[in-house]
Amino acid sequence: AYEKESFVHDPRKRQCTLASITSLTFDGDEYVGFTYAEPAGHLLPENLDGKFVGGA
Numbered sequence: 001a002y003e004k005e006s007f008v009h010d011p012r013k014r015q016c017t018l019a020s021i022t023s024l025t026f027d028g029d030e031y032v033g034f035t036y037a038e039p040a041g042h043l044l045p046e047n048l049d050g051k052f053v054g055g056a
Helices: none
Strands: 021-027 030-037
């Protein structure tokens, strides 16, 4: 949404985990991109592994 582009997913069907982190990166006042991390991703049960998409 910050990039003013349409979502590649349907936000109404979005699934994310408790510890997902999306960070916006700036160079001074200029937005230069974003990163996505899931620091506790290894703790997800195997049956849920792969069902969550980073940045979705």
